[in-house]
Amino acid sequence: MRRLFKDIWRKHHRYITVKPETLEEKKKEQLWLKCPKCGELLYARELMKNLKVCRKCGYHFRLTAFERIAITLDEGSFEEFDSDLGPVDPLGFPGYPEKVACAQQATGLKEAILTGSGTIEGWSVVIGVLDPNFIMGSMGCVVGEKISRLVERAIERRVPLVIFSASGGARMQEGVFSLMQMAKTSAAISRLHDQRILYISVLTDPTTGGVAASFAALGDIVIAEPGALIGFAGRRVTEQTLREKLPPHFQTAEFCFEHGFLDLVVPRQEMRRTLAHILALHSERG
Amino acid sequence: MPNTYLDFEKPLVELEKKIAELKRYAGEKEIDLRAEIALLEKKAAELKEKTYQNLAPWQRLQLARHPERPNFLDYVELLFTDFLFLHGDRCTGDDPAVVGGIGRFEGSPVTVIGHRKGHNTKENLACHFGMPHPEGFRKALRLAKQAEKFQRPVIFLVDTPGAYSGIAAEERGQSWAIAANLCSLARIETPMIVVITGEGGSGGALALGVGDVVLMLEHAVFSVISPEGCAAILWKDASRAPEAASALKITATELLELGLIDAIVPEPLGGAHRDPKATAENLRLELRKWVSQLREIPPSELVNRRWERLRRIGSFS
Numbered sequence: 001m002r003r004l005f006k007d008i009w010r011k012h013h014r015y016i017t018v019k020p021e022t023l024e025e026k027k028k029e030q031l032w033l034k035c036p037k038c039g040e041l042l043y044a045r046e047l048m049k050n051l052k053v054c055r056k057c058g059y060h061f062r063l064t065a066f067e068r069i070a071i072t073l074d075e076g077s078f079e080e081f082d083s084d085l086g087p088v089d090p091l092g093f094p095g096y097p098e099k100v101a102c103a104q105q106a107t108g109l110k111e112a113i114l115t116g117s118g119t120i121e122g123w124s125v126v127i128g129v130l131d132p133n134f135i136m137g138s139m140g141c142v143v144g145e146k147i148s149r150l151v152e153r154a155i156e157r158r159v160p161l162v163i164f165s166a167s168g169g170a171r172m173q174e175g176v177f178s179l180m181q182m183a184k185t186s187a188a189i190s191r192l193h194d195q196r197i198l199y200i201s202v203l204t205d206p207t208t209g210g211v212a213a214s215f216a217a218l219g220d221i222v223i224a225e226p227g228a229l230i231g232f233a234g235r236r237v238t239e240q241t242l243r244e245k246l247p248p249h250f251q252t253a254e255f256c257f258e259h260g261f262l263d264l265v266v267p268r269q270e271m272r273r274t275l276a277h278i279l280a281l282h283s284e285r286g
Numbered sequence: 287m288p289n290t291y292l293d294f295e296k297p298l299v300e301l302e303k304k305i306a307e308l309k310r311y312a313g314e315k316e317i318d319l320r321a322e323i324a325l326l327e328k329k330a331a332e333l334k335e336k337t338y339q340n341l342a343p344w345q346r347l348q349l350a351r352h353p354e355r356p357n358f359l360d361y362v363e364l365l366f367t368d369f370l371f372l373h374g375d376r377c378t379g380d381d382p383a384v385v386g387g388i389g390r391f392e393g394s395p396v397t398v399i400g401h402r403k404g405h406n407t408k409e410n411l412a413c414h415f416g417m418p419h420p421e422g423f424r425k426a427l428r429l430a431k432q433a434e435k436f437q438r439p440v441i442f443l444v445d446t447p448g449a450y451s452g453i454a455a456e457e458r459g460q461s462w463a464i465a466a467n468l469c470s471l472a473r474i475e476t477p478m479i480v481v482i483t484g485e486g487g488s489g490g491a492l493a494l495g496v497g498d499v500v501l502m503l504e505h506a507v508f509s510v511i512s513p514e515g516c517a518a519i520l521w522k523d524a525s526r527a528p529e530a531a532s533a534l535k536i537t538a539t540e541l542l543e544l545g546l547i548d549a550i551v552p553e554p555l556g557g558a559h560r561d562p563k564a565t566a567e568n569l570r571l572e573l574r575k576w577v578s579q580l581r582e583i584p585p586s587e588l589v590n591r592r593w594e595r596l597r598r599i600g601s602f603s
């Protein structure tokens with residue numbers, strides 16, 4: 001890609017409140033990274049240049065929402081929506097406010113999703129990106145609300161919707177409120193379909209539970225990144241139920257593709273081009 | 287008296303047993319024990335009040351999961367006439383965990399769809415404990431669309447621990463099946479009433495739980511995750527499930543207060559299983575009210591209201 005990740009970080013530095021010494025330690029620690037799949041030692045800078053894909057085995061490391069925006073949209077085109085929307089603790093769930101504060105501190109995000117508008121190779125889109133580092137990218141009221149507003153903006157402006165999912169599912173600390181966000185976001189998408197607006201859903205590692213079983217599954221075109229964990233029930237739950245080890249291939253992007261649930265499995269290097277290709281093919285009805 | 291009782295019911299059940307024994311003894315020996323029996327019966331009534339008046343969420347969950355709790359087949363028997371069960375999702379098979387069909391409610395045809403749980407292990411094995419595979423969700427959607435065509439109201443009876451988790455369920459697209467229901471049910475142009483009769487377990491419940499109105503039986507529960515699962519993930523300790531049951535706010539009273547359901551259907555003292563007939567009659571009254579109200583609303587308007595209802599759900603700053 002045209003740009004290094006440090007530019008993105010500089011651009012978003014206002015979101016980040018990390019103590020200087022922690023940052024130094026982090027830098028040292030992150031000079032070299034070990035690929036969890038093939039064990040190859042990767043120089044962090046090189047890994048970043050390669051869009052966080054292992055040059056030896058093609059393993060796709062998880063991206064933060066900022067990183068995803070940066071490698072997907074045209075430079076400088078992103079305008080964030082609803083950046084002020086933050087979570088509350090609707091049930092008074094023990095330890096939840098602390099957990100949220102901790103996630104906000106660690107990620108520089110207010111919630112598990114970034115939404116906004118931008119362009120991909122010149123094509124206008126509204127886009128949502130879930131961040132797997134924010135309480136597992138889980139969906140509570142804010143994620144549900146931001147997606148609903150995003151859909152409403154897509155309808156208003158008549159531009160395609162792109163969502164990158166990365167989530168463990170519904171956020172249990174918001175109880176049935178979280179569960180109902182599955183119904184809310186799915187109903188929002190049904191209205192988008194009624195309005196004949198394109199929705200491209202991209203499933204990245206991991207997309208499971210209540211997110212896999214709601215808006216993420218409802219794209220006109222559903223794409224996944226190679227090797228992404230995609231499924232409804234967690235592997236642990238399934239293993240416990242069946243009392244047997246599952247095949248290693250189970251619940252991967254490739255598994256879902258083989259069973260007919262994905263249109264495409266697209267490597268990260270080709271994602272932007274593929275999205276632009278799809279957007280171009282839908283431009284006549286814009 | 288039910289055959290199965292829960293831990294917290296033990297003192298009451300023991301007292302009830304004692305009264306029964308005393309009555310038998312008095313009959314056999316022809317001794318007048320009426321005063322003693324009356325005293326014990328009064329004590330039992332008080333104990334019953336005390337036991338069920340202030341149930342903790344965890345105790346309600348036990349009642350919601352009670353093996354003798356009325357299930358789909360019981361409600362069909364008690365509430366509908368001329369019932370015809372319909373089968374299959376027209377794609378993979380006929381999921382025994384999701385049942386449905388057409389019958390008459392107070393004389394008019396309705397479609398009834400729900401999860402099927404059994405009263406014993408044998409029945410439960412046959413219907414997968416009410417945990418649907420993708421074909422179950424697809425069957426539910428097929429029957430709802432069929433009802434829409436003929437403008438019949440749909441009544442969903444929700445009672446499931448959750449969607450089935452297994453290799454076959456994933457192979458056949460569990461996530462996609464649930465999502466398709468959530469998306470399509472939102473647009474069905476006919477009245478839809480959701481009744482959570484027992485366990486409203488997560489996505490597997492919600493996929494049969496989108497409607498114009500959501501009712502819960504008094505001791506039913508509705509939850510994003512099982513309290514056992516929640517405790518295991520949060521505290522790495524499944525034995526703290528009772529604590530999680532309280533934290534998750536899963537009971538009808540709490541959910542009504544939070545504005546997440548529309549009404550509560552009262553149960554007889556001690557729970558629905560102690561008097562299924564009375565429970566069904568309470569439900570009949572509530573259904574009668576909602577069916578006639580919703581029939582007055584034009585179908586396209588129903589869909590708009592359904593959306594507005596969902597759109598409002600959420601709390602943020």
Ligand SMILES: [Zn+2]
Pocket residue numbers: 035036037038039040054055056057058059
């Ligand atoms: Zn590698």
